[in-house]
Amino acid sequence: LQIAIIDLVFSIDSIITAIGMVDKVEVMIAAVVISMFVMYLASGAVADFIERxxxxxxxxxxxxxxxxxxxxxxxxxxxxxxxxxxxxxxxxxxxxxxxxxxxxxxxxxxxxxx
Known part of the structure; x- marks a missing residue:
């Protein structure tokens, strides 16, 4: 559940960031998909890094x-x-x-x- 919540938060963050930084919809979609995949795989390591x-x-x-x-x-x-x-x-x-x-x-x- 914690991974899913972190994934959701970072997905929303990625959407906002992608919309703010690029003008192409394809790049926005790619940013969201890649960030969801990376956060699913690395959420524990990212949380540990942020904690340290x-x-x-x-x-x-x-x-x-x-x-x-x-x-x-x-x-x-x-x-x-x-x-x-x-x-x-x-x-x-x-x-x-x-x-x-x-x-x-x-x-x-x-x-x-x-």
């Missing part, structure tokens, strides 16, 4: 906020080029990856000194 690295949850929520803001702006006839959104998301993901690596190195260093 809670800042990734905040990053994902900020991505949703960014995409939602872009959709609202588009609805108000204020177009934000998608390249800016892609760059912001990519940069944030890169910074978060570096934070996770640094945190892992700190833990290893602390465990060696004990």
């Amino acid at each position: 690295h809670p800042t990734t949850r905040m990053l994902a929520l900020s991505f949703l906020f960014l995409i939602g803001a872009a959709l609202v702006a588009d609805g108000l006839a204020f177009h934000i080029p998608r390249g800016y959104i892609y760059f912001a998301m990519g940069f944030a993901a890169m910074v978060e990856t570096m934070n996770v690596w640094a945190q892992r190195r700190r833990r290893k260093r602390i465990s060696r000194t004990k």
Whole structure:
């Protein structure tokens, strides 16, 4: 049941993200199908990762906020080029990856000194 609920939440998230990021229906459908399949297979690993690295949850929520803001702006006839959104998301993901690596190195260093 937990996997099904997580799958549903991430499917809705994927639909919103796909609608906000692309203009082609085929890409939207592919994003939803792929995300459902991946979440079904990897929901436990993803939940464990998010549990170990809670800042990734905040990053994902900020991505949703960014995409939602872009959709609202588009609805108000204020177009934000998608390249800016892609760059912001990519940069944030890169910074978060570096934070996770640094945190892992700190833990290893602390465990060696004990």
